[in-house]
Each structure stands twice: as C-alpha cells, then as structure tokens.
Amino acid sequence: MENVRAEVAPAGAVRHLSTLPGPRRLPLLGNLLEIRPTQLHLTLEGWSRTYGDLYTFWLGRTPVLVVSRIDLVQRLLRERPKEFRRWSPLQELIEELGFGGVFSAEGDSWARQRRLVMGAFTAGQLRESHGMISTITRRLRERWRASAARGAPVDARQDLARYTVDVTSAVAFGLDMNLIERGTDPLSHQLDTVFAGLNRRLMAPFPYWRHVKLPADRALDQAIVEVRRRMLDIIQTARAELDRDPARAAAPRSLLEAMLAARDADDPKVRLSDQEVLGNVLTLMLAGEDTTADTMAWMLHFMALRPDVQARMRAEVDAELGDTDLPESPELAQRLRYIGAVAQETLRLKSAAPILFLEACADTALGPVQLGAGARMILLTRQVGLKEESFHDATSFLPERWLTPRPADAGKHDPRAALAFGSGPRVCPGRALSLVESAMVGAMVARDLDVSLVDPGRPVKELLGFTMKPEGLVVRFTPRRR
Numbered sequence: 001m002e003n004v005r006a007e008v009a010p011a012g013a014v015r016h017l018s019t020l021p022g023p024r025r026l027p028l029l030g031n032l033l034e035i036r037p038t039q040l041h042l043t044l045e046g047w048s049r050t051y052g053d054l055y056t057f058w059l060g061r062t063p064v065l066v067v068s069r070i071d072l073v074q075r076l077l078r079e080r081p082k083e084f085r086r087w088s089p090l091q092e093l094i095e096e097l098g099f100g101g102v103f104s105a106e107g108d109s110w111a112r113q114r115r116l117v118m119g120a121f122t123a124g125q126l127r128e129s130h131g132m133i134s135t136i137t138r139r140l141r142e143r144w145r146a147s148a149a150r151g152a153p154v155d156a157r158q159d160l161a162r163y164t165v166d167v168t169s170a171v172a173f174g175l176d177m178n179l180i181e182r183g184t185d186p187l188s189h190q191l192d193t194v195f196a197g198l199n200r201r202l203m204a205p206f207p208y209w210r211h212v213k214l215p216a217d218r219a220l221d222q223a224i225v226e227v228r229r230r231m232l233d234i235i236q237t238a239r240a241e242l243d244r245d246p247a248r249a250a251a252p253r254s255l256l257e258a259m260l261a262a263r264d265a266d267d268p269k270v271r272l273s274d275q276e277v278l279g280n281v282l283t284l285m286l287a288g289e290d291t292t293a294d295t296m297a298w299m300l301h302f303m304a305l306r307p308d309v310q311a312r313m314r315a316e317v318d319a320e321l322g323d324t325d326l327p328e329s330p331e332l333a334q335r336l337r338y339i340g341a342v343a344q345e346t347l348r349l350k351s352a353a354p355i356l357f358l359e360a361c362a363d364t365a366l367g368p369v370q371l372g373a374g375a376r377m378i379l380l381t382r383q384v385g386l387k388e389e390s391f392h393d394a395t396s397f398l399p400e401r402w403l404t405p406r407p408a409d410a411g412k413h414d415p416r417a418a419l420a421f422g423s424g425p426r427v428c429p430g431r432a433l434s435l436v437e438s439a440m441v442g443a444m445v446a447r448d449l450d451v452s453l454v455d456p457g458r459p460v461k462e463l464l465g466f467t468m469k470p471e472g473l474v475v476r477f478t479p480r481r482r
C-alpha cells in the first residue's frame with residue numbers, strides 16, 4: 001500500500017502538496033471510495049476540521065490541495081486568469097457538453113467574453129428589466145396564492161427554478177419565457193439534469209462515458225440535446241429580429257442581441273463565434289438558474305424555521321413599500337435592508353456554490369506549499385465564512401450581523417470571508433441580479449404570505465448537484481395573518 005497514513009512534515013518547511021496532512025488513501029483509488037459527489041462539500045469541510053486549512057486528498061493518483069485559509073483563498077481568486085485558472089477537466093467537460101462560455105473560458109478568450117457579459121448586468125440594464133422582473137414576481141405570487149388557498153404543499157425550489165429561468169431570459173435575452181404560468185415546461189428539470197451530470201462526471205475516476213453510457217449519461221445526453229434545441233430557437237428568434245431591424249445591432253437591447261452583433265464584428269478582439277454565442281446563452285441559463293433558485297429556497301427554509309425573521313421582514317416591507325405591492329426599482333429593492341441581510345446570511349450559511357475548483361497555470365508557491373503547473377485545488381469558500389475568526393457565532397443564522405451601523409460589541413465580522421459569489425476578476429457577474437431576485441421574492445412573500453414547513457420533523461439536507469440544494473424542502477403558504 002502506498003502512503004496509507006496521513007503524513008506530517010516539519011512545520012515551516014516548503015512542502016510538496018503530496019506531503020501535506022490528509023485522510024488516509026488507498027493505492028490507485030486514493031480517497032475515491034469515500035467521495036460521494038452529492039456530499040463532496042460536506043466531506044471536504046469535515047476533513048478540514050481534522051486536517052486543517054491546507055490539506056491534501058487524492059482523486060485516484062491525483063493529489064488535490066484543499067484550501068480554506070482566507071488569505072490564500074483570496075490570493076487564488078485574485079490572481080486569475082494569469083496565475084490560476086478553473087480545473088482543466090471542468091473546462092473539458094463543459095466544452096464536451098457544448099456549453100463552453102465565459103465560465104469555462106481562460107486567458108484572452110475569457111477576457112473578451114467577460115467584457116460582453118458584464119454589459120448585461122449593469123445598473124442601467126437592471127433598471128430597464130425591473131418591470132419585467134416585477135411581472136414575473138407577481139406571476140409567482142399568483143401561483144403561491146392559489147396553493148395557499150388550496151392549502152397545498154409546495155415544492156418551492158421547483159417553482160423558484162422556473163422563476164429564475166424566466167428572469168434570466170428576460171434580462172439577458174429580452175425574452176418572456178413564462179415558465180411559471182406554463183407550469184409543465186421541462187426546461188428547468190433538464191437544466192438540473194445537466195448540472196447533476198456535470199458534477200458526477202467531474203468526480204469520476206476516468207471518462208468512462210466516452211466508452212460506455214450508463215442510464216444517467218443517456219439522461220444527460222438527452223437533456224443536453226433538448227436544452228441546446230431550446231437555446232438555438234432563442235438565438236434564431238433574436239437573429240430574425242435583428243435581420244428585420246438592422247439598426248438594433250448598433251444599440252442592442254439585450255445581451256443576446258449584443259452577442260449576435262459581436263458575431264458579425266470586424267474587430268477580432270470583439271468578435272464571437274457561433275459556438276461562443278450558443279455556449280454563453282447556455283452558460284447564463286445554467287449559471288442564473290439553480291444558483292439563485294437554491295439560494296431563495298434556502299431563504300424560505302430559514303423563514304419557515306424563524307417566525308421572528310418573517311415578522312421583521314414583514315415590518316420592513318410594510319414600512320418601506322407603502323401602498324405598492326413590490327419595490328418599483330432595483331434601488332428600492334436595495335432599501336429593504338433587513339431582507340437583504342436575510343439573503344446575505346442565507347448565502348453565507350447555505351452558499352449555492354460552497355466549493356470552487358482551481359488549478360495552477362505554472363509552477364508557483366502557495367503559502368508553505370510548492371505547486372507544479374497543473375496542480376489541482378479545491379477552495380472551501382463556504383467554510384471560510386463559517387469560522388469564528390471570520391464571523392462571531394459563525395454557525396448561527398443572524399441576519400442582523402449584515403446591518404449597518406453594527407454595534408461596537410457585535411464581535412468578529414470580516415466581509416472578505418463572505419465568498420458565496422467568489423472574488424477577484426472572475427467574481428460572479430450575476431451577483432446584483434440575484435440579490436434583486438431575492439429581495440423581490442422575499443418582499444413578495446413577506447407582504448402576502450406566511451411560510452411554514454409541511455413536515456417540521458423531516459430533515460432538509462444539503463445536496464450538491466454542482467449547486468447546493470435543499471433536498472426534502474416542502475413548504476406550505478397560508479394567506480398572511482393580519
């Protein structure tokens with residue numbers, strides 16, 4: 001057996017990552033038998049409590065450095081794309097599935113796509129889309145009011161996934177998909193299948209699916225075919241609009257129109273290929289859906305557990321909104337400070353992306369560890385924000401910690417440790433949009449409905465399917481008690 005015990009090297013020395021402490025491993029398999037993709041974040045966080053904030057585990061014969069030291073995590077995130085990049089197998093997998101875009105791209109190609117994508121999420125763009133976001137929020141309210149009238153249990157995450165697809169399509173593609181009212185559309189389920197498949201393949205010891213397909217791989221392939229077909233339809237519709245009205249290419253009304261205009265640009269620094277346009281449409285659909293839907297589902301979970309939080313959210317909307325039913329602009333949504341704090345605290349405790357996968361671009365040192373080019377790392381971004389050295393009473397749900405001014409005796413509060421959206425040049429471009437969505441849904445529920453758990457005795461578990469979802473969350477809405 002090779003290296004079947006956790007190794008310990010003398011403190012202070014520069015060390016190769018294979019000599020760091022870590023869980024015992026088996027020859028050839030490493031720690032693969034202990035890893036379930038749906039629980040990966042919990043396993044890695046658990047090991048970090050035993051082996052510290054820099055340790056190594058093995059995926060087969062590949063060592064993976066796991067980092068949860070705030071200064072090192074910040075440096076890794078900041079020094080991209082030059083020094084560090086996303087895992088190359090992740091890029092390969094995403095490109096193999098046909099949705100390579102700004103999330104998986106590196107170097108100059110990433111910089112070009114990032115500039116374009118950022119244009120979709122400016123304050124001005126969000127203001128323009130706000131009317132549509134309000135309409136979509138009211139549709140969700142009608143659906144939940146109807147469930148409340150029937151006393152029916154609600155799979156809130158599923159409804160929220162439809163909500164986020166509708167919002168992303170409206171903001172990024174200028175399109176009203178209206179999955180909420182159409183109800184039976186399979187798109188959000190297909191997007192879930194894509195994410196779950198990606199997560200599973202990322203942890204596979206070798207790319208077996210290139211030789212033999214299991215039922216889950218066939219489901220993934222089928223989902224990709226369907227999602228691609230839907231996205232190509234969206235692109236064709238937008239293309240036809242641009243052909244009808246070429247002046248729009250000079251003043252595009254959505255990211256999709258901007259991408260289509262860039263497809264025809266003369267300047268190679270701007271031009272996008274057909275595959276890049278499709279890849280980014282798919283990327284935004286995926287990146288905008290589960291992340292925000294899972295976060296809002298966890299927010300409802302905390303609201304259901306904490307009637308005092310619901311009461312305070314309600315007092316805030318009543319005071320701030322007056323006679324209007326919803327915030328009428330992103331700025332007014334931001335004025336709901338307590339609801340914003342509930343969203344922030346939800347993201348800290350239940351980050352939709354609790355781990356990030358990075359790789360060294362060249363030989364380098366990270367703290368006391370020597371890394372070769374291509375060395376793999378996993379950053380425990382949620383764990384960083386769960387440490388007492390980052391936040392006082394770190395494992396408790398305390399939205400007040402995000403309110404300003406903070407009392408002088410409020411204890412440790414290090415916002416650098418709030419990493420739910422990543423950090424540095426690749427920080428999530430959808431951050432502001434997702435916070436508006438959480439504020440709108442939080443305000444809508446607080447204004448109109450009480451939320452409770454259908455079965456308070458049933459545990460709601462964390463399940464990683466690329467994003468981290470609340471498995472087993474079923475809520476009941478009742479009309480607000482006056």
Ligand code: HEM
Nearest residue numbers: 103287288291292295352353421422423426427428430434
């Ligand atoms: C609560 C909701 C969300 C969370 C927790 C979240 C989280 C993240 C995280 C952790 C990253 C990686 C950042 C890094 O590497 O430093 C990321 C990247 C990204 N997110 Fe989000 N995200 C959310 C919502 C959205 C939305 C609504 C969109 C767009 C509609 C979006 C689009 C993207 C894109 C395109 C990237 C890749 C950026 C790049 O590589 O340059 N995200 N997100």
